[in-house]
Amino acid sequence: MGVAGLVVLRRSSGGARHLILHAACTIQAPPVKVFAIWGDPDQQARLRRAAVTRLEGEAERMHWQRELPGGGRIEGEVRITHSQAAERIEWVTENLRLRLRRGLPARRLHISPRGLLSLRSLQEGRACEVRLSLAVDQAPPLPWFRRRMQMGLHHTLRRLRALAETGELATIAGQPSGRRHGWVRTLLPPQREPSAEPEPAERTG
Amino acid sequence: MLALCWYGKNDVRVETVPEPTLLNPTDVILRVTRTAICGSDLHLLDGFIPAMAAGDILGHEFVGEVVEAGAAVTKLRRGDRVVVPFAIACGQCYYCKREQWSLCDNSNPRPEATATAYGDASSGLFGYSHLMGGYAGGQAQYVRVPYADVGPLKLPDGIGDEQALFLSDVFPTGYMAAENCDLEPGDTVAVWGCGPVGQFAIRSAYLLGAGKVIAIDAVPERLHMAAAGGAEPLPYDQVDDLQAELKWRTAGCGPDACIDAVGLEAQGRTAGAIYDRIKTRLWLETDRADVLRQAMLACRKGGTISVPGVYGGLLDSLPMGAAFAKGLTLRLGQTHVQRYLQPLLERIQQGEIDPTFLITHRLPLAEAPRAYRMFRDKRQGCIKVVLDPWAESQAA
Numbered sequence: 001m002g003v004a005g006l007v008v009l010r011r012s013s014g015g016a017r018h019l020i021l022h023a024a025c026t027i028q029a030p031p032v033k034v035f036a037i038w039g040d041p042d043q044q045a046r047l048r049r050a051a052v053t054r055l056e057g058e059a060e061r062m063h064w065q066r067e068l069p070g071g072g073r074i075e076g077e078v079r080i081t082h083s084q085a086a087e088r089i090e091w092v093t094e095n096l097r098l099r100l101r102r103g104l105p106a107r108r109l110h111i112s113p114r115g116l117l118s119l120r121s122l123q124e125g126r127a128c129e130v131r132l133s134l135a136v137d138q139a140p141p142l143p144w145f146r147r148r149m150q151m152g153l154h155h156t157l158r159r160l161r162a163l164a165e166t167g168e169l170a171t172i173a174g175q176p177s178g179r180r181h182g183w184v185r186t187l188l189p190p191q192r193e194p195s196a197e198p199e200p201a202e203r204t205g
Numbered sequence: 206m207l208a209l210c211w212y213g214k215n216d217v218r219v220e221t222v223p224e225p226t227l228l229n230p231t232d233v234i235l236r237v238t239r240t241a242i243c244g245s246d247l248h249l250l251d252g253f254i255p256a257m258a259a260g261d262i263l264g265h266e267f268v269g270e271v272v273e274a275g276a277a278v279t280k281l282r283r284g285d286r287v288v289v290p291f292a293i294a295c296g297q298c299y300y301c302k303r304e305q306w307s308l309c310d311n312s313n314p315r316p317e318a319t320a321t322a323y324g325d326a327s328s329g330l331f332g333y334s335h336l337m338g339g340y341a342g343g344q345a346q347y348v349r350v351p352y353a354d355v356g357p358l359k360l361p362d363g364i365g366d367e368q369a370l371f372l373s374d375v376f377p378t379g380y381m382a383a384e385n386c387d388l389e390p391g392d393t394v395a396v397w398g399c400g401p402v403g404q405f406a407i408r409s410a411y412l413l414g415a416g417k418v419i420a421i422d423a424v425p426e427r428l429h430m431a432a433a434g435g436a437e438p439l440p441y442d443q444v445d446d447l448q449a450e451l452k453w454r455t456a457g458c459g460p461d462a463c464i465d466a467v468g469l470e471a472q473g474r475t476a477g478a479i480y481d482r483i484k485t486r487l488w489l490e491t492d493r494a495d496v497l498r499q500a501m502l503a504c505r506k507g508g509t510i511s512v513p514g515v516y517g518g519l520l521d522s523l524p525m526g527a528a529f530a531k532g533l534t535l536r537l538g539q540t541h542v543q544r545y546l547q548p549l550l551e552r553i554q555q556g557e558i559d560p561t562f563l564i565t566h567r568l569p570l571a572e573a574p575r576a577y578r579m580f581r582d583k584r585q586g587c588i589k590v591v592l593d594p595w596a597e598s599q600a601a
Contacts, residue, residue: 028299127299151317162311165297166352167277168229170314170329175228175341175349178210178220179260 019139019146023153024131029164031086031119031128037163038089038117046169047159071102081114088118111138132157207594208262208345209573214252217263217574225341225349230277233353235269235287239366240344242266242573242590243291243374244400245468245515247581249334253469253491254517256318256335264344265291265331266373268366272347280354287357288369289350290377290542293329293340296355307539312352313338327539344573346594358546361554367591368553371405371560375589377545379405379466382513383413385536386462391416395451395460395503396436397496399427401563401589402513403466407436408558410464419454421447426565426586433562441473451503459505467496468514475499477522484521491518501528512537563589569596 027034037043041062045052050066055077065075076096083089096109113136120129132153140146162169210220225234243266248254271285281287294301298310309328313319316326319336329351332342341348350357360369379402386394394410396403399422407418411434420431421439428438437454444450451459469492472478481493500510501524510533528535552558565588568576576590 026299028297028302155317158316161298162295166231166295166311168231170293170295170312170338170351171228172314172339172341173228174226176206176208176223176225176345177258177260177262177341178208178212178218178222179258 017138019136019149021134021136021146021150021153022131023150023157024129025157025161026122026127026129027161027164028127030125031121034119034128034130034160034164035086035089037160039083043163046163047156068100070100073099073106075106086119086121088116090117091115111136113137130157130160206346207570208341209264209570210259211249211257211261211263212259215250217250217577219571219573220260222260222262222345224347227273227275228349229351230275231352231354232275233271233278233281233350233357234273235267235289235343235348235350236272237267237269237343237346237348237594238286239269239370240264240267240570240592240594241370241373241375242344242576242580242592244402244580245333246577248468248470248515248517250577250581251470254334254336258335258339261332261334261339262341262345263332264342264348265333266370266375267331267343267348268360268370268373269343269348271353274353278353281357281359286360286366286369287350288360288372288546289331289343289348290356290546291331291333291374292327292356292539292542293331293338293351294355294543295352301355304541304544306356306541306543308541315339330539344570344592344594346570356543358550360550364550364553365561367561367564368559369550370591371401371563372542372546372549372553374540374542375401375563376405376549376560377542378402378513378540379407380409380412380545380549381540382406382464382466382511383409383415385511386410386413386464386509387534388413388415388462390414392461393417393419393455394462394464395419395421395439395500396431396464396466397421397500398465398467398514399424399431399436400466403427403464404430404434404563404588405560406464406466406513407431407434410462411435412552412557419451419460424583427583427588430562430588447499448503455505459503460508461505462509462511463500463504465496465500465510465512465514468512469493469516469518471495471497480522490521492516492520494520494523498522498524501533504531504533506531507533509534509536513540564591566590568592570594571596 041052041054050064052064055061060080062078076093078091078093080091093113097106099106116133118131206224208222211217268288271281292307293312294306294309295311300308307328312329313326319326329338329340331340383406392415394415396406399420410418418436419439420436421441422428423442432438441447471493477495477498484490570592579587
């Protein structure tokens with residue numbers, strides 16, 4: 001592709017109820033390293049922002065679950081169906097269950113999304129082109145969901161690139177600010193200074 | 206700790222907030238020893254930059270001392286004095302490896318909105334809206350610096366905080382603006398806007414071989430400072446026809462290069478400026494581009510327009526026909542500060558330039574809200590304010 005970090009999103013539909021999503025980017029890291037990150041449950045947890053565990057005794061299966069706003073949860077099991085070191089990895093997600101809200105029972109979703117991550121070596125193995133595809137046999141009914149899924153693919157690749165290139169994800173979570181919440185802030189009087197203010201006293205230079 | 210927080214248009218306050226902590230292994234925490242207000246901070250005060258959140262800590266020009274370093278930091282230790290580039294860079298991505306630091310792929314933790322608006326996201330910046338990552342800024346007593354092995358430059362003994370402070374932004378920004386002009390020895394450069402970036406652009410143009418620099422502004426003390434740097438002042442409010450005046454001063458050719466050190470808040474009495482004011486108020490454009498229009502018309506055929514002034518959105522009625530017909534080159538973008546830190550530090554050490562010439566006011570951080578307004582309104586001869594985050598604490 002020639003331009004690192006340029007993530008190309010493209011979507012094509014193979015029928016009214018079928019959805020295929022694509023995303024691609026270039027990563028300044030060897031394919032072996034990117035492949036290893038993708039296969040590591042700890043790194044998958046960071047990529048998917050979900051809790052990921054390898055199922056005991058099953059090297060090719062991982063369980064993941066992600067908490068949703070309002071106490072909801074989505075979870076499933078990823079089974080790797082084909083893998084070729086540093087080149088491609090294919091998987092299917094099974095037993096998808098969704099709980100919309102805390103206290104409600106989880107519902108089984110009768111879909112089994114299939115994924116493909118393919119890697120192509122660039123710059124004599126120092127970089128690689130990464131293509132990520134997701135096929136869903138039942139497309140979500142609302143365009144909003146489809147856009148969210150596209151964004152999810154995009155974000156996953158962006159995080160994969162950051163982890164492969166720097167070993168960490170940039171964050172501001174937990175940094176200080178002057179933000180206050182709710183009623184505490186509304187009780188504070190506005191502190192805009194009047195325009196006709198006294199001049200500052202000190203001047204140098 | 207004390208920090209200057211943004212709460213809305215024309216509403217910044219010094220508040221007590223929690224101290225920063227290490228969030229990633231490559232972070233360091235700095236005790237800020239000096240910080241400055243940048244002209245681009247005024248775009249935040251004036252509400253021109255979207256995606257600010259109430260309580261955001263401002264400031265992207267600062268120097269400080271390392272008080273804590275993450276486990277993966279190898280180049281810095283507790284006690285090191287450093288100056289920090291305003292653009293945060295990971296050092297490993299495609300762009301960082303090509304020294305295009307301000308285009309870093311990985312340092313903006315929230316690139317989605319910027320990527321949607323601009324087609325792709327640039328690097329994270331300190332204290333400059335959530336479009337640029339939402340990082341807390343350095344107009345505070347402490348600040349967290351990510352990717353600390355990549356950005357900060359360790360300061361040698363003999364270089365004071367105030368001498369190094371402007372390496373964080375305005376000196377490299379002015380220098381890159383002049384470098385982008387691809388100057389030949391003896392070239393004439395016109396600089397619109399004699400604020401801090403313009404002042405450094407003037408001096409940098411001479412360092413890079415310009416024969417003449419024409420400084421365009423309406424504020425007398427800024428023109429005086431420009432003249433002290435060797436520029437020919439051109440008070441644009443005292444000339445009837447700026448284009449004719451520039452032709453006159455360049456023997457009918459126009460400047461070889463034009464630097465727009467004003468950006469999106471251009472002011473003036475020209476028809477273009479009035480047009481911009483009306484259209485921005487009607488939300489029909491976001492940025493006032495009058496300086497850019499003037500520069501495109503003034504520049505000589507085959508010349509270069511260099512734009513260090515910040516633009517954030519949509520511009521209207523740019524004379525692209527003139528730029529095309531005259532074969533102009535347009536060069537712009539956030540400064541790749543890391544590229545210039547060491548070379549410019551050496552120029553300071555060798556006495557070629559003393560950046561402290563720019564400082565007109567030194568105030569405690571607690572005075573920052575007033576300092577912002579004084580700087581914006583160009584009162585009291587204000588060109589550059591340096592803030593001491595600890596002055597009030599020491600007095601207390």
